[in-house]
Amino acid sequence: MNRKLIAAFAAASVLGAGAAHAEITVGVTLGATGPGASLGIHYKNAFQLVPKTLGGEPVKYIILEDGSDPTNAGKNARKLITEDKVDAVMGSNGVPSSIQIAQVAFEAKTPYLCLTPISLPPEKYHWTFVVPQTTELMMSAVAEHMKAHGVKTVGYIGFSDAWGDLVYKAMTQLAPDYGYKVVTDERYARPDTSVTGQVLKILAAKPDVVVVGGSGTGGALPHVALRERGYKGTIYHNHGTVNAEVIKVGGKDVEGAIAPTGPLIVPEELPADFPTKAISLEFTKRYEDTFGAGKRNAFAGYSYDGVLILNAAVPAALKKAKPGTPEFRAALRDALENVKNVVGTHGVYNMTPTDHNGEDARARVLVRVDNGAWHLLK
Template sequence: MLLKTAGTLLAAALLATGPVQAQMKVGVITSSTGPTAMVGIPQKNTVPLLPARLGDLTVDYITLDDASDPAKSVAAAHKLIDEEHVDAIIGPPGTPNTLAMIPFVAEAGVPLLAPVGSATVVQPMDAQKKWVFKTTQNDDIIAQALVGHMAANGVKTVGFIGLGDAYGENWYKVFSALAADHGLRIVAQERYQRNDSSVTGQTLKLLAARPDAVLVAATGAAAVLPQVTLVDQGYKGRFYQTHGAALPDFLKLGGKKVEGTVLAASLMLVLPEMPDTHPSKPVAQRYIDAYEQRYQTLPATFGANVYDAGLLLQQAAPPAGHAGRPGTPAFRAALRDALEQTHDLVGTQGVYNMTPQDHSGFDARGRELIVVRDGRWKRLP
């Protein structure tokens, strides 16, 4: 009787302390050094702003820097999976880095939330890419807006210069198809590398082709170089940029030489101009306010891609917990399934509706046409 009473008291004491809450581990790979640092730093800075709890689960974020190197991205993924036993990974920002990691996260059965620009990390869907979810707009959504603006503003010929990696190559693939559909002729195309310090040879070829407009398909600081070089060489046509250029440093580095640039990107760039009816406006404002309070500066949209990854996990983790405890294959598989079933989740960048074939889930609410005017981003009507 004494033992039974003691056991009953112990059970009551445990219940009084509340349920035991399992800890979930989330790895975050940033490129906070190296050529992609302008993208990676705001992403690293966003980690302290991610949800401290995912439903009833506490969460531990483990952050590693890959120095913008795909080989180091793979090494970081191995460390997070094999040593830390993470349940999900956020990052890295570079498309080549993410592509290098996909076989390893798929083999381990660990969901990857990729804050990258190119749709190549989730398209075409296959047995490996089903483990990847993208927290930025796909190339085609952005390209449709740019091509539509070109066609409506008298552009007939276009020069293309993009990164010589998966980001630039997929952008050319998507853009060239849309351009043909809209009667636009690509008269020159060139490539360069993220860490190049000069693109004089490539831009001279573009200049000789005399296009009405030039589209630069690059990210971070690398997006500025071809444009300022062409301006210095006397090019007078219109410039277009992808969402890879959507960061404050593009304006700082480009100065007057990026005036008039048109891009399609997140509503965060022009948030005060957005109507209050846009579902993402209050979510984006909360993120901006939290970032500014912590760092005394405004965030780049790339940081918001990581913030949205936290929102996606916050919704997906509770149902995954019914399938198993964090740290188990059952939990990670259920987390993947829950992410794929995301419906009408409002993030900072737009509204997510995932399907088995669409692991980005954005529609037109995830982009705005924007122009650089007087050194600032302004929304185009």
């Protein structure tokens, strides 16, 4: 054994020992209360199931509650970074909250794994990595399905908030490529007791299909109202609507609803060679074992995938610096930008400097409500 090799061994063992002491800290802010609670609860639940090590190192998760309030989310992010010296932040369950956190992460130079599909000016993406599929990616599955069925006109009704805007924007951006026209832009709020006016306006425009830009059980109200008024066309939803509760609320009326979603909603029905099948199936099973049958949802998967992406990036960063230092955060950011083929519950992530989401068509499937449950649309 020559000297060089011994020195390398010694260095490696010292480095290894040093790294073993270093605990990685991940700061999380989520809103399990407030208007976004129905999503936030799931996001938060997932942190009971995440790995206890990242890249082989022990990890501590500090989870703060922001009440679905963007100001609180921003404050929490700042507190996590300055007081708890976290190595990365994750959160939150609303687009406005996530935009706030992205701003804080940008200023404080800390990697941020964003758990909602936000869009930022390109330079602001430097520290931000968006886990969920972009709305365009998701809605392109809907657009493909509409094109295959010769749809020419689309009626739109969505939430009167950022989510409603995002889905509308995606539908209008995809329109020229898929040969349809969006003929209405109606809006409603989740606690509204009636959408009669909006539905009448859509019926007057006689669209071939309708796209609903709501989320959770909020997607049921316009769907039911359209059916009650005798609308016969297909009604599409978005990935925010896919859960069991919306079927409970909508009952018979939501039969036949089509929506894009991540593969973890229907892992049992995926073809055997689907890249995420194993991990989607495992996560869904663990989640339902812990939180009850039928509780599967996309949101918990985003939290989980965020942690998996970190897990893939941490080893490269550990080679450069110790956790808890600005150098480690910078190294982690660089490593996150280069993770390849991270198989998550939602899809396969391949980050690049210009693509901080890294998902492709493998991250979406279409599902339809048949006999009171969401099933893979083949």
